[in-house]
Amino acid sequence: MKTVTITMRLYGAFRKFQDTVVFTVPAGSSIKEIKETLSQALGLQFRSLVLDSVVANDKTILPADFVIDTDSCLSALPPVCGG
Amino acid sequence: MGQNGINVSISKKSLDVSLACDFVADPANGAVDIFVGVVRNHHDGKSVTGITYDVHETLAENELMNICREAEGIWPQARYFVAHYHGYLAVGGISVLIAVSSPHRADAFEACRYIIEEIKKRAPVWKKEHYVDGESDWLPGHSLVSEPVGHEVCCGVCDTHE
Numbered sequence: 001m002k003t004v005t006i007t008m009r010l011y012g013a014f015r016k017f018q019d020t021v022v023f024t025v026p027a028g029s030s031i032k033e034i035k036e037t038l039s040q041a042l043g044l045q046f047r048s049l050v051l052d053s054v055v056a057n058d059k060t061i062l063p064a065d066f067v068i069d070t071d072s073c074l075s076a077l078p079p080v081c082g083g
Numbered sequence: 084m085g086q087n088g089i090n091v092s093i094s095k096k097s098l099d100v101s102l103a104c105d106f107v108a109d110p111a112n113g114a115v116d117i118f119v120g121v122v123r124n125h126h127d128g129k130s131v132t133g134i135t136y137d138v139h140e141t142l143a144e145n146e147l148m149n150i151c152r153e154a155e156g157i158w159p160q161a162r163y164f165v166a167h168y169h170g171y172l173a174v175g176g177i178s179v180l181i182a183v184s185s186p187h188r189a190d191a192f193e194a195c196r197y198i199i200e201e202i203k204k205r206a207p208v209w210k211k212e213h214y215v216d217g218e219s220d221w222l223p224g225h226s227l228v229s230e231p232v233g234h235e236v237c238c239g240v241c242d243t244h245e
Contacts, residue, residue, distance in 0.1 A: 012137055012211075012224075016221070054228070056142055061229045078224070079227070080208055083199055083202050
């Protein structure tokens with residue numbers, strides 16, 4: 001089974017863990033599946049934050065059914081509070 | 084990042100009100116409304132010494148531009164300047180600066196209010212408050228939403244959607 005490497009940059013409260021986490025997923029995984037793997041990588045304490053977060057590339061927020069086929073650098077964006 | 088009548092930025096340097104006023108100045112516009120967000124010294128009963136602003140700079144600039152374009156659709160004669168700070172600010176530091184000029188005051192007030200309310204809901208910015216006892220905490224916020232199913236999504240690595 002082909003796998004792809006996800007380099008996930010972490011923002012906001014995720015930085016309690018670290019700034020970046022790297023993991024592999026099967027090629028063709030959806031963003032929803034990648035969030036599940038992210039949750040496992042970060043541990044139980046971050047699970048609800050992952051569920052409340054979205055995943056983006058450097059252009060846009062990605063929908064839950066968006067499929068990742070190649071090694072990718074993505075960002076985990078928790079709930080925002082700018083201003 | 085700018086286009087005619089709109090200037091948005093994320094900055095690690097102090098935000099300058101005079102730059103904002105200069106950008107929105109227009110002989111056709113008789114009103115300039117300015118919103119300055121600053122770090123206050125208290126929150127939820129805790130004494131605050133400062134805030135660290137974490138920002139996804141690329142997405143934040145894009146979203147600030149999107150918000151201004153929306154405002155421009157509603158108030159087309161206005162000029163817009165929006166800047167958000169990235170990094171640590173002590174109490175009193177300017178975190179966000181919005182200036183809008185328009186022919187008449189009502190539009191400037193409304194557009195300025197629209198922009199700050201949308202920033203709070205949509206800009207990928209996060210606050211970590213620092214307290215006098217040495218503790219710090221990330222603040223809760225608004226969950227972002229992804230594009231609806233069926234919306235064309237850029238892969239993020241090509242240049243076709245520039």
